[in-house]
Amino acid sequence: MNANRRALMSAATALLLGRPMARLLAQPKPAAIDVVARKFVFIPGEIHVKKGQPVVLQFTAPEVPMGFNLPDFGVRTDIVPGKTSALKFTPDKAGTFTFLCDVFCGSGHEDMNGVLIVSE
Numbered sequence: 001m002n003a004n005r006r007a008l009m010s011a012a013t014a015l016l017l018g019r020p021m022a023r024l025l026a027q028p029k030p031a032a033i034d035v036v037a038r039k040f041v042f043i044p045g046e047i048h049v050k051k052g053q054p055v056v057l058q059f060t061a062p063e064v065p066m067g068f069n070l071p072d073f074g075v076r077t078d079i080v081p082g083k084t085s086a087l088k089f090t091p092d093k094a095g096t097f098t099f100l101c102d103v104f105c106g107s108g109h110e111d112m113n114g115v116l117i118v119s120e
């Protein structure tokens, strides 16, 4: 391979690799928040996020299977003991929104909820 061809190849490689990388870097890094679901509370029970900023909620349930449901944003996930369930979304409106457990987990299930507080 001559020098010109080599330069062309490395320029092409840089272009191929560089574009997705630049796009990744341009996006704000999602804020990761750990949430533990136990009988019969979410910890924390109040989650603070910013409008327009992607967020990843990382759930664990040490005791029994749980669910997380945030109806105002149309997102939910199962939470199974022994693994972490990640739920990524971008809050597109500000306010206080109730989330709840939607997998029956025992006598306190009906009262198992919390709030997502989205600031401008």
Ligand SMILES: [Cu+2]
Pocket (backbone or CB within 6 Å): 066, 067, 101, 102, 103, 104, 105, 106, 109, 110, 112
């Ligand atoms: Cu429950």
